[in-house]
Amino acid sequence: MTTIRIRFPQGEFAALRQRLLSDPTQESFALLFGQCHQVGDQTLIKVVGVCHPAAEDYDSQGLAHLRLKRDYVYARLVEMQQRGDVDTLIDVHTHPFSSHGVAFSGVDDRDEITFRQWLTGTLDNIHYASIVLSQSDYAARLWASDGERAVAQPVVIKTQTVLENWPCADAPAALAAPLAALDPQQGFLARSVLALGLDNLRRMTHDQCIAIVGVGGLGSVIAENLVHSGFHHLQLIDHDHVEMTNLNRIVGAYARDAEAKRLKVEVVSEHLAQINPNARIDAHPCGINDECLLPALAQADWIVLATDNHASRFQTQAIALRFGIPLLSVGTNISVSDGQITDMSGEVIIARAGDKLCLNCLGRVAPTQIAAESIDGLGAELARRGYVSGRDVKEPAVKTLNAMLGALAVDALVNQYIERQPHVPVLVYENNGLPCLYPDTESVAQRRKDCFHCG
Ligand SMILES: [Zn+2]
Numbered sequence: 001m002t003t004i005r006i007r008f009p010q011g012e013f014a015a016l017r018q019r020l021l022s023d024p025t026q027e028s029f030a031l032l033f034g035q036c037h038q039v040g041d042q043t044l045i046k047v048v049g050v051c052h053p054a055a056e057d058y059d060s061q062g063l064a065h066l067r068l069k070r071d072y073v074y075a076r077l078v079e080m081q082q083r084g085d086v087d088t089l090i091d092v093h094t095h096p097f098s099s100h101g102v103a104f105s106g107v108d109d110r111d112e113i114t115f116r117q118w119l120t121g122t123l124d125n126i127h128y129a130s131i132v133l134s135q136s137d138y139a140a141r142l143w144a145s146d147g148e149r150a151v152a153q154p155v156v157i158k159t160q161t162v163l164e165n166w167p168c169a170d171a172p173a174a175l176a177a178p179l180a181a182l183d184p185q186q187g188f189l190a191r192s193v194l195a196l197g198l199d200n201l202r203r204m205t206h207d208q209c210i211a212i213v214g215v216g217g218l219g220s221v222i223a224e225n226l227v228h229s230g231f232h233h234l235q236l237i238d239h240d241h242v243e244m245t246n247l248n249r250i251v252g253a254y255a256r257d258a259e260a261k262r263l264k265v266e267v268v269s270e271h272l273a274q275i276n277p278n279a280r281i282d283a284h285p286c287g288i289n290d291e292c293l294l295p296a297l298a299q300a301d302w303i304v305l306a307t308d309n310h311a312s313r314f315q316t317q318a319i320a321l322r323f324g325i326p327l328l329s330v331g332t333n334i335s336v337s338d339g340q341i342t343d344m345s346g347e348v349i350i351a352r353a354g355d356k357l358c359l360n361c362l363g364r365v366a367p368t369q370i371a372a373e374s375i376d377g378l379g380a381e382l383a384r385r386g387y388v389s390g391r392d393v394k395e396p397a398v399k400t401l402n403a404m405l406g407a408l409a410v411d412a413l414v415n416q417y418i419e420r421q422p423h424v425p426v427l428v429y430e431n432n433g434l435p436c437l438y439p440d441t442e443s444v445a446q447r448r449k450d451c452f453h454c455g
């Protein structure tokens with residue numbers, strides 16, 4: 001399995017294909033700016049800019065060839081250096097005559113090797129990748145050096161949603177063999193297939209990794225729902241141990257686990273493995289600041305955020321934004337005053353890279369709270385002054401609310417694979433007066449538009 005990925009922001013890969021392939025009579029070109037992250041043995045390139053040359057920027061353009069003017073290429077390199085946040089160039093061109101099974105030509109090889117030689121001789125520490133598009137699939141590669149020789153390493157393109165993606169011409173036909181789980185008679189997902197359809201279930205079960213940060217009352221319900229929904233690879237992240245007071249809500253945790261103070265990730269993964277022994281469940285008993293988590297998070301197709309403190313929520317989102325991975329955040333709230341529930345509610349936020357929306361600009365993480373939780377001693381001081389609630393306050397929690405939000409979160413995630421309903425960035429559940437569910441369009445409309453984090 002290849003470990004080099006190019007990640008596109010929401011909608012950008014589809015827009016690129018549509019624009020470049022709109023003219024079937026001639027090859028077209030685009031230049032992408034990227035940020036390269038090396039995480040363990042994975043290379044992750046996040047696309048941060050797309051440049052389309054104008055007609056006059058081409059020296060020549062035909063059905064099976066194209067040549068750009070040197071000035072255009074130089075101008076983009078200058079632009080790249082002025083931006084200062086780009087270390088990767090990705091060159092994209094089309095083979096409009098090729099309907100599928102696209103491959104780089106000998107001319108492509110020669111041109112790219114020459115260009116890369118010039119590029120690496122001109123600028124330091126620049127990575128160079130390329131993509132070729134047919135009418136229905138793509139091939140992609142990252143150039144590297146093997147001594148004097150340039151070698152092309154295969155690259156997989158990741159889009160925010162699987163629905164936006166295209167097949168990789170180099171990938172083995174993995175979808176050809178259906179999983180036993182999808183067998184219409186005996187598969188454990190047979191009834192799900194009846195509900196959602198085989199193609200949708202294939203998309204969800206194949207090659208998708210979901211990371212869950214926080215596997216307490218909310219995260220454990222989400223994890224269970226994900227496995228029941230057919231997801232086959234989960235990363236569970238939580239450094240906490242099971243306590244007696246958790247047993248009113250953690251799915252898969254038993255009294256003996258609390259007595260033994262077992263790790264939440266261990267307890268929950270055992271539970272999930274019993275539901276689907278073929279699922280791969282990786283347990284990470286670490287805090288979100290632990291560097292060793294990065295490889296697990298970097299390979300995730302979605303990061304589900306289910307912790308209840310601002311510092312870890314902020315940190316998790318920062319990782320998602322850095323790697324360009326879509327984030328699904330879930331939260332609950334129960335307020336009690338004078339023995340009466342004054343609010344029981346929760347929300348699901350979906351923030352895909354490129355959506356220009358995040359927990360910060362939505363006002364869902366408070367800087368003072370982050371500081372209180374991150375800096376020793378400061379929390380107590382701020383709490384004393386009334387800025388934040390005390391760190392050690394035990395929040396009220398009930399399973400029913402967690403179960404509602406956990407199910408809503410996974411339903412919203414599944415919708416990203418099947419698009420049965422329109423995308424809703426913020427979905428709120430309120431269990432006050434009468435229970436109700438609504439898209440929070442107001443928060444989205446009133447978010448800070450000049451957000452430093454997701455802009
Ligand atoms: Zn070509």
Ligand SMILES: [Zn+2]
Nearest residue numbers: 358361451454
């Ligand atoms: Zn933002």
